[in-house]
Amino acid sequence: MDPRRAGIERRLHSVKRIVAVTGGKGGIGKSLISSALALVLSERELSTGLLDLDLTGPCDHVFLGFETGLPSEVFGIEPVIHHGIRCMSMAHFVGERPVPLRGEDVSNALVELLAVTRWGELDVLVVDMPPGLGDAMLDALRLLRQAEFLVVATGSRVVLETVRRTLRMLSENGANVLGVLENMQREESVGVEELARCFGVPFLGSLPLDGGLEEAMGDVARLAATPVVAALRRRTGVISGSGFARS
Amino acid sequence: MDPRRAGIERRLHSVKRIVAVTGGKGGIGKSLISSALALVLSERELSTGLLDLDLTGPCDHVFLGFETGLPSEVFGIEPVIHHGIRCMSMAHFVGERPVPLRGEDVSNALVELLAVTRWGELDVLVVDMPPGLGDAMLDALRLLRQAEFLVVATGSRVVLETVRRTLRMLSENGANVLGVLENMQREESVGVEELARCFGVPFLGSLPLDGGLEEAMGDVARLAATPVVAALRRRTGVISGSGFARS
Amino acid sequence: MHELALAEAVLDAALETAELEGLSLLTRIEIRLGELQQIGKETFGFVLGEIMPAAEPRLASTRIDVVVEPARFRCRRCEERFCMSQAVGPENVDAAEAIHLIPELAHAFLRCPACCSPDFEVTQGRGVSIHAIEGE
């Protein structure tokens, strides 16, 4: 018998909301948006956690510039506090090493991490999901029943097709979808908005393609001042019981 | 005992070269480059196959516009021939449905597909890899020993960090790396070239960020005429025993 | 008839084993066909007979036993255990054909009867396997 499932419940007991940032497709900005969302929420004095569940390709530490290196072990694993955000990532454990993990290992590592990380009291835990409809997604549906899914998409046809699969899977599994957020918008287009309408979930607006993002990466103050984060700030409103507020 | 491993050998027996397009990170253009590479090779009268191994997020059919629908079963599964390219993708089997697969299922599906697909005589089989360092990557290393890895990257720091992990994994596993190809270049930068140098593998040049790609998607003739495919055509040279020729 | 490709794989694997273990005659091969993949026992036996290489002395008098293994599933979401006839779907012929070609497509087309989840494990009866190779 695996005691860790009971452990997960205990560890997430004082986490009020879990927002899982997903989309199914890689490279659409899930990690940027997860990192930026954690930043925006913590600016609003919400106690915020950020869990990078892309175990083989963690990126949040690069966006926010938090130090890697083993987290401390005190009655569990302590998230690393960075600009007020409680962060947890595989990068803490492995630095720049590759972490080849088969699905079963992904599932096991994710369960272990959830069972021993002491988030403490959190208003929101932002979970940055990896691409694909694999172990991490199925485990989020299985173990994080209270999770609300924030689906990211871009206007590209290949992205829309993949995100459509993801929305269909979320809807078939009765998941709670916060809405669909367009990223890297270059020109006015309706693809993402139509996709949201098609699944009867809120369209949360568009974040611009931001040529200055690369320079701001790794520096929280500069990141907070980019047009893309400014747009996200306007889009998210106050996270309250009613979810994201439309601007 | 699993007979499929013996089956894979038989099925790949008359495939001269396998080029696996990888990078570890999502959204860097692996699928575009796989599709375009298959196109360019087949223009050169090489008999070319294209296997989309992103089982939960196949995209090659969107780039090349090939029909989905069940392939025919004649002494095995026949790839679908599209503009001379022999194509195989999960999209053939499931259309727009989501395919949630845990790692073990990814591995099993991939082994099954390799064991029953009748490629026939091929000069090159292009394999479009999913993101991550999971089952597909480990199985490519385990089962496709002759594979040559074409590593895609962009100049973004988050991408470089993830691709670095991938290159390290490939090198630690003694994989044959064809080289690193930069994609979506916006301005001159040296990150990708330096990364290649750092691992002692060829830098294969840069493909431009192509604003017209979206319109050309799904139409082979228009795709073949885009600047990004033109750039790839110049970069790949003739695929011969000596690998990609530098332009 | 993609069964032929699988049958070829079975023979290749059997001959590989003969090679490894230094057998000059394979007396019996027992093949299990997982119910999920829906390969006919007679079809598979017939196909195997057809491609049996006449020139291969090690296969000259091999008995082939083909056994169908029932499919069993365990839901990871709700722990329900179920069998093929209880699984929800597949809803049409194309779905059944897809699962016949790639058994993992069960996760695209079948659902747990108790909670509707696609997140189930195939605990037995997935596809073709070799259960025994006997020889001398």
Added chain:
Amino acid sequence: MHELALAEAVLDAALETAELEGLSLLTRIEIRLGELQQIGKETFGFVLGEIMPAAEPRLASTRIDVVVEPARFRCRRCEERFCMSQAVGPENVDAAEAIHLIPELAHAFLRCPACCSPDFEVTQGRGVSIHAIEGE
């Protein structure tokens, strides 16, 4: 000392089982500690004792047995089977500590002794599990 979090999970799971099976007393809990995770048997027993809730009558006279299960590996690349002392690495204290926290990090730090692959299966002895819960 992240052992405490795991020990809490063990007690929660045991009490859940007691609830489910209507037990008013848990007489014995057997815990297996996988060698890979390197959790000390004495440490874990001690931590469990410390957090045993005094106010919980079902745990008032529970015997706790802690057994260490040796780690075993099978390489998927070359089929080699090996044990902890044969695995290549971990090369330093941080690697051992990382594996202690997340046993799957073995794939980042350990290698098959025969072919150097990170693609091995942990066939036993991974981490903490509950082997038996007895009660009345």
